[in-house]
Amino acid sequence: MSEASESSDDYGMDEGIREQIKQHYEEQKERRAIFHWKRNTHLLDNMKKYTDMSDAEVDEFGYFMVAADYFKLPDHRGGAIDPGTRHYRMNGKEHTIGDVPFKHILEQVEKRIKEMPADRRTEMFKQVMADVPGTTKNPDWEREAINPNAEPATAFSTSKAAKDSIKCNRQLLDDLAVGLGMDDRQKGMIEAQIVYHDAIGDDKRPATVFFGGDTGGKVMGGRLARDHTLADVPNHFCRDQIMDYINQMAEEEKRDIARAAVFSDLDPGEKVAYSTAIAENAKELGRKQKEEGDRLDEIMETHKPKPKTILEARNIRDQENLLDSVPDDNLDLTQRGHYGDLDYSMKRVVKSVVKPGCEKLPSEETLSWLTTVDLDCDQLRACIKRFTNGGIWSIDQFRLALGGVDRPNLTKFLEKRGARQGIKSRAFQLGWEFFKTREMLGLNILESSEDDGKQVEEKGKKRKNPAAGDDEPTSGKKAKPVDLTADESDLEPNSVYAKE
Structure with a gap:
C-alpha cells in the first residue's frame, strides 16, 4: 500500500477535502472576528445613547479596555498608553475592541454604569444591554445579597436582654x-x-x-x-x-x-x-x-502541571471539592432528548481522548462528524466525575484535552445543577464531544485504563480489513452550527449580527 493511500485510510479523507475543511475553518474564524467586533462596538454605541457619558468619554473608556487587554498579550510591542494610540502585535496585526474578550467588556461596562446616579443606573443598564446578544438583563447590584453570618453561632450569640x-x-x-x-x-x-x-x-x-x-x-x-x-x-x-x-x-x-x-x-x-x-x-x-x-502545600509540590501561584492551587483545591459533590448515584445515561447540535467545522476537542496529554490518534480524526448532543448537563457532570475518579485521567488532563476551557469555566459548569443548566458552556459542548468520541471508538466513557490505546489500535486494524467486519465511522445529518470557541454568553441563536 502506498504512503498516500495509507494516509487516506488513516484519516478517511483526501487532500482536497482536507483543504476544503481548512478553508472553512478560516472562513468561520473571520466571521467570528467580525461578529465579536460588531457586538463589542454595539455595546459601546449603546453607552453613548443611554448613559450620561459623552461620546468622547465612551471612546476613551473603550480605548483603555483595548490597551489593558493589549499589554497582557505575550506578543505586545510596548508603547505609550494614551487615548488615540493604536497598538500592534508582533505579527503586525492591530489590537482593536473586537479582540477584547466580551466578558471583560461586560464587566467593565457594568462597573462604569454602577457609578451613574443610583436612581437611574438600573434603567441605563437595561437599555444598554437590551439588544446586545449574550448579555445579562439585570445588573449585579440588583442581585439578592448572600449573608453567610445570618445564623447565630452559639446559644449566647443573640442578646438575652429585653x-x-x-x-x-x-x-x-x-x-x-x-x-x-x-x-x-x-x-x-x-x-x-x-x-x-x-x-x-x-x-x-x-x-x-x-x-x-x-x-x-x-x-x-x-x-x-x-x-x-x-x-x-x-x-x-x-x-x-x-x-x-x-x-x-x-x-x-x-x-x-x-x-x-x-x-x-x-x-x-x-x-x-x-x-x-x-x-x-x-x-x-x-x-x-x-x-x-497543608493541602495547598501538597498541591504546589505534587500537582502536574505545577501551579504557578497559590491562587491557582486554591482553584485546583476548590475544583476537587466541587467535583466530589457532583451527584452520581444511580447514574443513568439514557438519552433524554436534544441538547444542542455540534458542527465540527467549529473549534473542537484538541487532544486525544484515548491517551492523556497526547495528540489525537489517526482513528480519532475519522469520527469527527456532525452529531446531535443527546446527554443532559447533569449526566455529563456525572460522567466527568466518574471518568476522572481513578483510571489514568485527572480532571486537569481532561480539561486540557478539551482545549478552550480554563479551570474557572469548568468549575462554573460543575457547580451548576439541572438538566439544562450549563447547556451553552464550552465545557458542556466539548465535554460531550470528548465522551462521544470515546464511545464511538468503543471505549468506556466512565472509566479509563492503560489498555485503551491498544484497544483502539486493534479496532483500527479491523477497520483497514473489511473482512474483519467493522462498522463504518458514524456520521450525522447537517446540523445548525454552534460556535464552540465562544463564551457561554456568546451562544445566541439567530444573532442580529449574522443578518448584516
Missing part, C-alpha cells in the same frame, strides 16, 4: 473600649476588622479593608454591592467577634472586666460558657485552615 434594651453594634464597641481602656483609633481598627469579616463571602463582590488614619480603618466594597458598614453587621455576629477579640487579644487580667462591660445581658456562668464556645469555634476554624494550608 428587646428595647439590646445593645447596638456601636454600643458594644464603646463598652469594649471602656473595658479595655482603648482610644478611638484602636476601637476603629477593631471595628474595621469586624465589618470586613462580615463583608466577605461573595467572590463576585469582594471587600477590601484599609487600616490607619484617624478612624483606624475603613472597608471598601463587600457582599452588599456597596461599602460595608458597622450597621450592616448582624448583632449576634458582632457579639461573637468581640468575644473572640477578648479571648485572643485582650490582656488576661482585663478579659473578665471587658466581658462584664460588653455582655451585661449574661450572668457569670453564661459569660464563661459563651467564651468557651467561641474559643472552641476558633480552634476548629484553625484546624480547618491548617488542613487547607
